[in-house]
Amino acid sequence: MPVVKAVTCPVCGSLCDDIELTIQEGKVVKVKNGCAMCESKFLGYNGEHRILKPLIRKNGEFVKTSVKEAVKRAAEILAEANYPVLYGWSSTNCEATRVGIELAEEVGGVIDNTSVICHGPSILSVQDVGIPSCTLGQIRHRADLVIYWGSDPWSAHPRHIERYTAFSQGRFENSAWRGYLTKIKASQVRKKIESAVRRVFLKEAPSIPPLIRREPPPSIFREGRKLVIIDVRRTRSAQMADYFIQVEPNRDYELLQAFRALIRDEELEVDQVAGVPVEYLEEVADVMIRCNFGVLFFGVGLTMSSGKLRNIDAALSLIRDLNMRTKFVIMPMRGHFNVTGANTVSTWQTGYPYAVDFSLGYPRYNPGETSVVDVLLRKESDAALVIASDPVANFPRKAVEHLVKNPLIVIDPHMNATAQMADVVFPSAFVGIEACGTAYRMDHVPLPLKKVVEPPRGVLTDEEILRRILSEVKKMRKKRQVEVAA
């Protein structure tokens, strides 16, 4: 059976590229090295919701049609629109996004990717403060302090800790895996003994451990990597941490500013910040300053808590300030596998990472004004193209209400919620399984996506569908110009 090695996994922003797939009769039958998310994607992508033929809505019902007809209808919708939006792009390859931007420019639309609902605020703050960052390998080799803030890598980026951070083996830093195992075992034994003692001798019911561990664990005094988790709830990742800080919901900003003051050796005039005693914060701040190389990963938990972009502003400033004392870097935990790529392509072609408005014939950018969610909330668009995304499931209800009123084109391998509401639906090949291309990892490292199996007959790639729509739009506009001139 043929085995394809070094396959890049098209699921999350970690973009693990060491997956080995076994192919049998044009199907993936075995996945090696992948996490559960990776396995279910490669083994289960071809599910029952797969669309195989383009669909057009006629009298309220979907009718199967040819690619040519669907392209024509899509091109009409876009070419006639006064303010179309083109949304998605984070789960397709960069090649498709390149064509997408040209299409948006041609039809004078707003092109936006899913950053608008995840790490858009982070980008806005990067534009205010900058960002000290690095690639993930740098962290693997050097980081002796790893902080995750508002992100649960164990669930959302399962191999992140193992491949790039605390449990990975680097040149200058060893994996903390063994230490962790010992610690876990010891604590389990201790817990068993304690609960046995309590049950047998004190006749108590087993108690739940307190949420905030105020005493530093002994591991802090050991050499090697340390893991700090900061979150509103005790996540799975938190259980492995050397330090866990449970922050009151929507108080991240205060906590970050407190840390900023503490690393400048300022005294705070409060006893606790965001529900955490100041002494504890002082200790963690001390750990931050004393490390050789620290890293802070932040997730949507931070970008979407109250204060949004300014939380990130504070986080970026904290890390920037820490560089006065030691080496420290920061990185957003990007969700979709190629959301970074969508930002990257958009930036080099238009100067702006997302929410680009071409309505005046040149790129304009101002999230809040030109971002798709806001455009929809203000009911300004009159046509929409959605690719590789499911806004009907993810957007605020009011935005969805307007979106589905627009003539809607959907390009997706699946019959998702948005496709159900569409006027034209194009089935497309799964990027990274049935179509090759390029994707960018969360740290901006480009990786090739492989085509390991053939798409179903007649199903085209995102890039090809967009190219056809683009060329049809150009043809229509040329024809109209001739008509106007005549």
Add this chain to the structure above:
Amino acid sequence: MIKLTPAKEFQFPINAECINPDVLSGKTREEIEKLKIWEGNKPKKIGELFKVEENRTENPLEKEAAITIHGNVSKARRIGADMKNGEIVILGDVGMHLGEEMKGGKITVHGNVDSWAGSMMKNGTIEIHGNAGNYLGAPYRGCSEGMHGGKIIVNGNVGTEAGAHMKKGIIKIYGSAGQFVGFRMCDGTIYIQKDAEPRAGACMTSGKIVIGGFLESVLPSFTIDSIKGKVKIEENEVAEGPFYLFLGDRVEHGDGKLYVFKTKNPHLSHYEKYL
């Protein structure tokens, strides 16, 4: 004296930077009707979107104005952008970037205003009788050149980040303010008569914020300085205290002044022990 009335209810964004006294002055009605204006992605003429009339009114609200707009123009953006002279009166709601980078003159709105009003303004006055959106007087994305002068008066409430990166000038808000008022401000004055949401004055380095109502919490990076009896807002205007005076934001080595009305904020009394 030009009166503009929207010819229809707009759906698409209107890029209306030509609605500016400097552009319209000295032009006849016909010339104005031919000026280019964008509706969505289509270039149009003002005459297609607005009814243009010579205005001869005795209404004291709009008597002096070079341009008056009657009706809802909440989709029209950049009205009065870059204007240097003259007055615009708007009787209705108006869209984003009103008076962006304005250098002089006056804009009066009898209605609500969307975000980025008075963004990066250098001089002149904007008076808003309704509410204002987010980023009042704040700069464009990535830019740290906030308001450099002039005056913004809002009778209603404002959204988040009013007066961000402010360098000079004054913003007076007679209603309440959203989060991050005076974010990263360097100088100038912001007065809020009513309540402010948390994080007022975050990362400010200098300047003055006066909050006359309730403030849920002061950022931990501020330090209490004293209690003041009253605070000067501008010439001939003083807010009567007592006010807690906080200094900050220490994370930016700032010495900005944050005045919080003592009577309405008893929960801040624990700071008094540091006095």
Add this chain to the structure above:
Amino acid sequence: MELLIKNGFVFDPTNGVKGEKMDIAVSDGKIVEKVNERKAKKIDASGMIVMPGGVDIHCHIAGSEVNTGRLLRPEDHFKDFERKTSTTRSGVGYSIPSTFTTGYRYARMGYTTIMNPSMPPLEAKHTHEELSDTPMVDKASYPLLGDWWFVLEYLKDGKIEECARYIAWIMSSTKGYAIKIVNPGGLEAWGFGHNVSSIDDQVPCFCITPREIIRGLCKVNKLLNLPHTIHVHTNNLGKPGNYQTALETMKCVEDLYDGNKPAIHITHCQFSAFKGDDWASLQSGAEEIANYVNTHSHVTLDMGQVIFTDTTTMTADGPFQYTLYELSGNKWVNHDVETETSAGIVPFRYRRKRYVHAVQWSIGLELALLIKDPWKIFMTTDHPNGGPFTSYPKIIAWFMSKKAREAALKRINPRARSRSLLPTIDRELNFYDIAVVTRAGQAKALGLINKGHLGVGADADIAIYNVNPEKTDPSRKYKLVRRAFKRAAYTVKDGKIVVKDGEVLKHVEGATMWLDVQSLEPAKITDDVKRRFREYWTVEYENYPVTEDYLEVSNPIPIKACV
């Protein structure tokens, strides 16, 4: 297609043509002896200057750091935009233009070949994707190899030949063109927030010095017969007193000069020519560097001229960018790349009235004017570090006119003015010299055989400027010269007229040049090497190289190596 450019004043230094009135014939994208005059398309260039298309040896136009710079600065773009037309794509400027706009703006100035000088090998695909979206010009990229762990380890063990084989492999796999060395050793040290401070400092954890890295890679360069020399951004860049480091760097490869081809290129030399103990006592070290270069033939330089404007600084020199952030307090991006390099970005405004900035401005011009041989120093701004490339016409005017320099001097910081050497320099470059420092010299230093000249067989990349050398005295009419170089009357790319009167007529794709280095014995990619790969990088060996399909138009240049 055939083209005939008639009656222009041709400046073609490589072939010794000094403004003679002559015709240039083009067929199939190449310069030819003659064409059928009746059939060929004709350009009447009478009263105009005809030069080879401009060549830029060092400008950051593509790749991860440039793009992060774009992302960082919406405020740099929003007032400088270009609308979509029927032939061109839209885009934005100013100091870090989007890719299409970059291509158009270069073409408008008559430039046709661009060298993108810093490409982290791990992110080479990104650079090439952007270069493929940069139209109108031929381009190439230099991979950053001075702190590559493989290089450090092989050089430490003295395995020059082995190192050379891996460099041959990396050149082909990253589709690179020359060996770029940035603050050798310093970037590895920056991994933990440190730096090196002289070329004899030890690089932490690697038992090697910057001197050994530079010498080692210089030898490798020779062994591989690469067309360009090593391209060096010196240690201590941007620090007062660093002209000593620049001199030591040049001296350290003196003995490797074979009397034929230079051994080292010091890039954006202005930033490495600071004399003085601190910022207050900063002075120009241009004279010392010029004296050295005037008496040695193994070195070429480019200026890195500073322009008084708001720009975005970006280099692979992480520690330098951090210093710049500390000095300016502006927003700061750092991006370290595992086992290879680092990068930093800081927006920066050079102000006339600031002493340090004015001294920097003066240093660049002093270097260019004090170095007697124009084939040794080339015009760059280290775009966008010293200023955007669109400022080149300004620099040309300063080169050609003392009056222009005096006009600028009048407006700068008085203390800097009183210390500047410029008032004592009377030299004014002529059009021939300009053709050397903006194209012929650069092409020669890069070893580009078909670029930078108009001899038969050369690529038909031609720039025509509307200025009459017989009637215009550039010394007095420098503004006219500046205008002419700002908007080329015609730019011809591969035999096609792509720009007329400063407007883009046609969107054409340029080729990406790269070295296909064929070593006698190729680098052995054993299982052990693959294992090391997996340990050093977080990507698989198979996913590391750039395949040729990343290049819109690929132009491999075969090189026969000696190892």
